[in-house]
Amino acid sequence: PAAAPLAGNAASPARPAAAGQVRGVTDQEIRFGMVIPYTGSAKENGQSYKRGIEVAFARANAGGGVHGRTLKLIAADDGFEPTRTLDAMKLLWDKEQVFGFLGNLGTPTAAVAVPFALARKVLFFAPFTGGSVVRHDPPDRYVFNYRPSFVEEADAAVRYLLKMRKIRPNQIAVFGQNDDLGEQGFAGVAKAYRAAGLNDSTILRLVYNRNSIDMDEAVAQLKQQRVPIKAIVMVGTTRPAAKFIEKTRDLFPGMIYTNMSIVGATALAQELMLLGPRFTENVIVTQAVPAVSGYSSTVLEFKTALAQVAPGEVPDYISLEGYIAANLLIDALKRCGPQLDTERLVETLESTRNLDMGLGAALNLSRGDHQALHKVWGTQLDKTGVYQPIDLE
Template sequence: MRKLSATPFVPILFALSLSLAATPAPSHAGDAGTQEILLGQSLSLSGRWSRNATLYRQGALLYFDDINAAGGIHGRRIRLLTLDDRSNSQLVRSNTAQLIAAGKILALFGYSGTASSLAALPLAMRAGVPFFAPRAGSPLLHKHGGRMLFTVRAGHRRELDFLLRQIAGMGLDRVALLHPDDAQGYADVSLAAELLYLYGGNLVAGVPSAGPFAEAFELEEIADALLRSAPKAILINGDVVSSAAIIRTLRARRYAGVMYAMSQAGGKALAEQLGEMGKGVAVTQTVPFPWRGSARIAVEYREAAKAAGDLPSFVGLEGYIAAKVLCEGLRRSGRQPTREKLVQALESINDRNYDVGGFSINFSASSHDGSQYVDTSAISHSGAFVN
């Protein structure tokens, strides 16, 4: 069993970041005076939202560890410095400011969730630090991302479009949407209604979520609002905690229609929370099916996970892909990488000159949205996924 070498305890990472902050920054951040390539990351590694963040990080470390074992990139090892933020936006900003202030961070990598990414992104933009592969696809991110933001997952609109086209194509023409109680959530209601109209369906209800801390009576009220319109399918857009809570409530109400959760909830984390109640719930995914299939990137990831004693997951594969694409950008940045060189190198990656392994990534100077891949899977009676 291969042990991951880049997973020290979080307190050690915190102390390390303090020591970096006390070191004078080189004239070109991330390129001089070190034989390491330093990446910064703030994640929820503890608390109720930690599962997806942990899976994403583990998947990325599988690839970084293999690169380091082979001698690194141009002889430099990759070190991922991760600070725990417990999904607290203020801590995200504090951690990110601390990582940037150290002066040696070449890029920020793999933040998890829209709120955390939006908290950190302005700091990255002001400092000119690439913000690579957040696990978030919100239009708000792309609206405010600027030149420093690079994504390797399909955007939220693409995911919603794919799912509603599939739902309508199955004859499920009455759809209810549970959405976050924010501006983007209400924008999704309008978008879903528009898309369903194009595909021959109808949005019969748009109901705001009470969030991850909803009381039982609030969940019952939400279920009433969703079921009142007699939907044939219910689409749930939320984090893993709130998605699992409403699915359990609908199961208790014996809702017999189809339920879909969007990829934000994660696959493995959602299945773990639902247990037997997860059977039949469909989940969108923004990476190939990781447990079987011929996609070379999935095969490569499965082999790496097996060697490390890890279990494959959608979110882990997403982290693995993100790490692989970033490493290609680092190679193209040369032996003396800078943040600007990395941006330009990433912009040069596309299907014509780089094969991720059957997964398309296309960056350019005019588009930093790398992927359009979306698919769906369902939770089986055993808690596994079928595709």
């Protein structure tokens, strides 16, 4: 392991905790680390999620912090590549001496980050993934989620397509990243088929490679189908999703595209609007938060706080999610009391019952369920590039 920075070294941002002190916690501050991509196909999502958390922290800090301590977020870059995740985690843990991890982005990267956190018995809170790697049953003691799982989102999308849009089961395909992320989206679709008494063995599966926008193979496969595909459940990040819609829109004019929330709804809308309004038709995104264009109390509060912290920044679905997830953590930090340590915080989190954060759905955590939210919202792009709420069932 990397040597700890020398105590008293002016160049070192954080001195190691003395005996009896909790790492990353002083009388003045609590330090959290997050690993996100600064480059690659998911970089906008990482920046948005970070911004939302920072807005929640700034709002708490403006009110005197938590038991007199300010909250600090330190981000490290892994480029959305699992081979780089371990170094980023080590940097935050060894050099920055963080108390816990908050808001790491990615499913393939979580496969590396979670074992690192568990080995050190450190909090791994609200990662930006719906993956099963952060949803073991029973849950890992130190891993907590805000958002619904990919399986829940895919299930909601399939039920919507079957019931509300009357699409036949053999006319739905799955498009996804060629890794854990795509696997889990596909598993969610398969599960929804089985739940509806349908055969899941013949579902057409189209794939692309992570951090790539080469769609030729997926498009070729789609063209070869004897039964025309009318809807696609998409499990990917912004650029690949936009590129796939761009390549298939005119080939399949009536196609419905449902995307998972991790696509980055706002960034997707921007990419499609650059292509032209027809590219926004029938584009649906399942969401882990209520409509940003709506008037739920948490959305209004977030917009006010965002305008104060980052004037001119447009609120989006991912920054809103970061804000809500951070506030779920802040609620527990407050209830935990001034004597903060990881074990006490875990027990406090597990006692979260019917927390009303103005979402229209209460948040709950328990020893047996480390996922606060199980509701999925639906949104659909209009011609102007704005998402309108839709009923999924």
